[in-house]
Amino acid sequence: MRTFYGTTLSHPLMLGTAQYPSPAILAQAFKESGAGVATVSLRREGAGGEGQSFWKLISDLGVPVLPNTAGCHTVKEAVTTAHMAREVFDTKWIKLELIGHTDSLQPDVFGLVEAAKILAEDGFEVFPYTTEDLIVGERLLAAGCEVLMPWGAPIGSGRGLANPYALRAMRSEFPDVPLVIDAGIGLPSHAAQAMEMGYDAVLLNTAVARAGNPVAMAKAMAMAVEAGKLGYEADPIEARDMAEASTPVIGKAFLT
Amino acid sequence: MKIILNGEAQDLAGPNLAEALEQAGLTGRFATALNEAFVPSHMRAQTLLKDGDRIEALSPMQGG
Numbered sequence: 001m002r003t004f005y006g007t008t009l010s011h012p013l014m015l016g017t018a019q020y021p022s023p024a025i026l027a028q029a030f031k032e033s034g035a036g037v038a039t040v041s042l043r044r045e046g047a048g049g050e051g052q053s054f055w056k057l058i059s060d061l062g063v064p065v066l067p068n069t070a071g072c073h074t075v076k077e078a079v080t081t082a083h084m085a086r087e088v089f090d091t092k093w094i095k096l097e098l099i100g101h102t103d104s105l106q107p108d109v110f111g112l113v114e115a116a117k118i119l120a121e122d123g124f125e126v127f128p129y130t131t132e133d134l135i136v137g138e139r140l141l142a143a144g145c146e147v148l149m150p151w152g153a154p155i156g157s158g159r160g161l162a163n164p165y166a167l168r169a170m171r172s173e174f175p176d177v178p179l180v181i182d183a184g185i186g187l188p189s190h191a192a193q194a195m196e197m198g199y200d201a202v203l204l205n206t207a208v209a210r211a212g213n214p215v216a217m218a219k220a221m222a223m224a225v226e227a228g229k230l231g232y233e234a235d236p237i238e239a240r241d242m243a244e245a246s247t248p249v250i251g252k253a254f255l256t
Numbered sequence: 257m258k259i260i261l262n263g264e265a266q267d268l269a270g271p272n273l274a275e276a277l278e279q280a281g282l283t284g285r286f287a288t289a290l291n292e293a294f295v296p297s298h299m300r301a302q303t304l305l306k307d308g309d310r311i312e313a314l315s316p317m318q319g320g
Contacts, residue, residue, distance in 0.1 A: 016318075016319060016320030017318045017319060017320070018318040018319050018320045019318070019320075020318075026318075039319050039320055040316055040317065040318065040319045041317050041318065041319025041320075042287065042314040042315065042316065042317060042319075043314060043315065043317035044262040044263070044312065044313065044314060044315075045262070045282065045284075045286055045313055045314070045315040049284065050315075050317070051284070051285070051286065051314075051315020051316050051317055052283075052284040052285060052315065052316075054315075054316050054317060054318065055284075055285050055315070055316040058316060067319070068319045068320070070319055070320065076292070080289055080292065080293065080294050083287075083294040083296075084287035084288075084289060084294055084314050085287070087287045087296060087297060088285055088286065088287045088314065088315070088316055089316065155320070205320030206320065
């Protein structure tokens with residue numbers, strides 16, 4: 001059983017907390033899905049003290065919190081944000097996001113490795129949002145990361161797993177490393193597909209928060225993740241090109 | 257002195273970061289950076305401010 005820096009998740013669905021129609025729906029989505037991790041961020045405090053009420057809501061969820069460095073474009077910015085997040089959320093976990101491309105929000109993998117090294121040396125437990133590139137994965141592990149989080153597709157796109165071949169290769173290349181598909185999930189079937197490949201968790205936000213019924217979608221995602229995981233563990237059959245009759249031929253009546 | 261707090265100019269007496277934040281009415285759970293450098297909460301009282309300093313005070317917020 002692969003753990004996340006020694007922590008076993010209560011459920012392999014990691015759920016974001018942004019973009020929900022209301023805080024009550026956010027809380028209900030977590031309750032109904034049983035999601036095992038809540039991702040959060042840091043922003044300037046508004047006049048209404050929204051940050052403090054949000055903190056209360058998150059604390060009440062009772063799941064580990066994974067703060068992110070969303071929106072950071074430089075190593076320095078990401079490292080500073082990580083330090084601030086560690087103090088506010090009182091956790092060593094950090095979802096390291098270092099954006100390199102504005103339209104696709106593709107990670108800047110060069111800066112990512114550099115920032116990961118700085119943070120790991122400083123005692124952080126880094127969850128790097130990366131691509132499916134195997135060499136970048138190796139460098140991140142060498143930098144001190146014990147988890148890798150390749151993207152399924154661009155953040156918020158809902159396109160599912162854009163490159164299943166490479167994601168399978170990544171699973172095969174790093175058999176002992178906890179791997180999370182982070183971003184790009186749109187449908188429960190996408191989440192199930194990730195888990196069927198042997199991934200350890202799926203991290204998603206928009207697909208649930210922007211669905212017409214976020215609570216129902218959160219539950220659907222949780223069930224899909226569980227089904228995919230169980231399917232992987234059950235050792236599925238190999239696909240084949242030609243039919244193979246499942247009903248026995250022996251004993252069939254001779255009728256013409 | 258003039259301090260830029262979360263992007264907005266404010267006239268705060270200071271003289272240190274902890275007192276300036278209190279003067280600005282900030283309470284609760286937040287982390288601070290001064291001129292883009294993280295300042296841990298236990299260092300705020302001994303971090304002196306000067307005119308034109310930029311403070312970021314960040315709180316828990318929704319994220320993906």
